Amino acid sequence: MTFPFPEQPLPTWRRAVLKVGSSLLTDGKGRLGKRNAAALAGLVSRFRDQGREVLLVSSGAVAAGRGLMAGKRNGLVQRQALAALGQTPMLSLWQGLVEQPVAQVLLSHDDLRNRRRYLNAQATLRELLRIGALPIVNENDTVAVDELKLGDNDNLAAVVATLVDADMLLIATDTGGLYTGHPTRDPDARPVPRVKEITPGIMRMAQGGAGTLGTGGMSTKLEAASKAAAADIGTALFCGHDEVAISALTHDRLRGTFIPPHGDRLVARKMWLRHTPPSGGVVRIDDGAAEALAERGASLLPGGVVSVEGDFNCSAMVDVTCAQGRKRLARGLVQYQSADLQRIAGRHSREIEAVLGFHNGHSVIRREDMVLLGAAAAVH
Numbered sequence: 001m002t003f004p005f006p007e008q009p010l011p012t013w014r015r016a017v018l019k020v021g022s023s024l025l026t027d028g029k030g031r032l033g034k035r036n037a038a039a040l041a042g043l044v045s046r047f048r049d050q051g052r053e054v055l056l057v058s059s060g061a062v063a064a065g066r067g068l069m070a071g072k073r074n075g076l077v078q079r080q081a082l083a084a085l086g087q088t089p090m091l092s093l094w095q096g097l098v099e100q101p102v103a104q105v106l107l108s109h110d111d112l113r114n115r116r117r118y119l120n121a122q123a124t125l126r127e128l129l130r131i132g133a134l135p136i137v138n139e140n141d142t143v144a145v146d147e148l149k150l151g152d153n154d155n156l157a158a159v160v161a162t163l164v165d166a167d168m169l170l171i172a173t174d175t176g177g178l179y180t181g182h183p184t185r186d187p188d189a190r191p192v193p194r195v196k197e198i199t200p201g202i203m204r205m206a207q208g209g210a211g212t213l214g215t216g217g218m219s220t221k222l223e224a225a226s227k228a229a230a231a232d233i234g235t236a237l238f239c240g241h242d243e244v245a246i247s248a249l250t251h252d253r254l255r256g257t258f259i260p261p262h263g264d265r266l267v268a269r270k271m272w273l274r275h276t277p278p279s280g281g282v283v284r285i286d287d288g289a290a291e292a293l294a295e296r297g298a299s300l301l302p303g304g305v306v307s308v309e310g311d312f313n314c315s316a317m318v319d320v321t322c323a324q325g326r327k328r329l330a331r332g333l334v335q336y337q338s339a340d341l342q343r344i345a346g347r348h349s350r351e352i353e354a355v356l357g358f359h360n361g362h363s364v365i366r367r368e369d370m371v372l373l374g375a376a377a378a379v380h
């Protein structure tokens, strides 16, 4: 019996990388299975309805390839062939479960070491998010020989999170999160809900590698969390087959392990936002939006905008105030210039493109581009 994880609040985020490993995508016979993927695809869709962006890092190509061929094939070149065979079935599995179009992105170490290719990968991923596709990233196993391998998809997910400037790394596992010892083999193993820092002692808790299908297991998840924390991205480990844990995430609650970011980047960014010169522009918002900003740390959506004052460009620093009066609630960088913002004020985010003929994202001011002022700042 494994002990359950307590529920805890999870810092709100706007763009996340969700990593799903082979063990969650295969059935008992090692074939590609739909059950867990369906619940996780549902989670991706709910995040999208909430106006958040998600990229998927999905394993399962080798397992899917193995499911198609009889006999054992474990050498490098055989795994590469299995990955090539299984890549399309893995992608089709996801495409059958989400409404948005899925986009296949295969990366290798070389792509990320070369600055031009790194920037190209970054631009493509951002464009895919902008047009509403679901990027599904996997290692390009077919060309990645051992010394050029990124290694495993947990570490790849941390690299992708940094690449797209995500503010959360969500790693689904086949167990509840990190335990003090192996969850099924060690009867004394207890849940670890929060890890402040990945020390050698914490690494020792993760024993052995993954099962026969994956390459990761818990130790690569901790390595990935450590990389993400250094890039100021928090990591949440949760059970990818526990419906309650999955649904909790849509309310920014975690049943699993949280590894917080180191925090320096956020502090520096908030400082910078606080001191960026104003453009003179004012965005007035209704009470619901004011509450969402202060209580839930949400981005400002066009639906909450009541009126706009002043002439400003996209990316200008504006004051966010109540609908009446001059009380300043926040300041932030706008995604739309004043004339466009006037036209989308009060509208739903999904109407933006129809009204303006283009789309700069769901938000008027993204969470990471905003700093709360006065009493509201005390909450977030």
Ligand SMILES: Nc1ncnc2c1ncn2[C@@H]1O[C@H](COP(=O)(O)OP(=O)(O)O)[C@@H](O)[C@H]1O
Residues within 6 Å of the ligand: 020, 021, 022, 023, 024, 172, 173, 174, 175, 177, 178, 179, 180, 181, 182, 183, 205, 206, 207, 208, 209, 210, 211, 214, 215, 216, 217, 218, 219
């Ligand atoms: N301390 C630990 N806490 C949790 N899981 C651990 C620990 N040590 C080893 N493990 C193993 O790691 C597995 C989690 O990785 P898993 O989700 O299978 O990986 P992948 O995503 O690579 O398929 C657990 O099921 C367990 O077998």
Ligand SMILES: N[C@@H](CCC(=O)OP(=O)(O)O)C(=O)O
Residues within 6 Å of the ligand: 020, 021, 022, 023, 058, 059, 060, 061, 062, 063, 083, 138, 139, 141, 151, 152, 153, 154, 210, 213, 214, 215, 216, 217
């Ligand atoms: N690229 C491989 C997965 C490698 C991997 O890291 O697997 P896992 O440990 O299950 O996340 C594949 O698609 O099968």
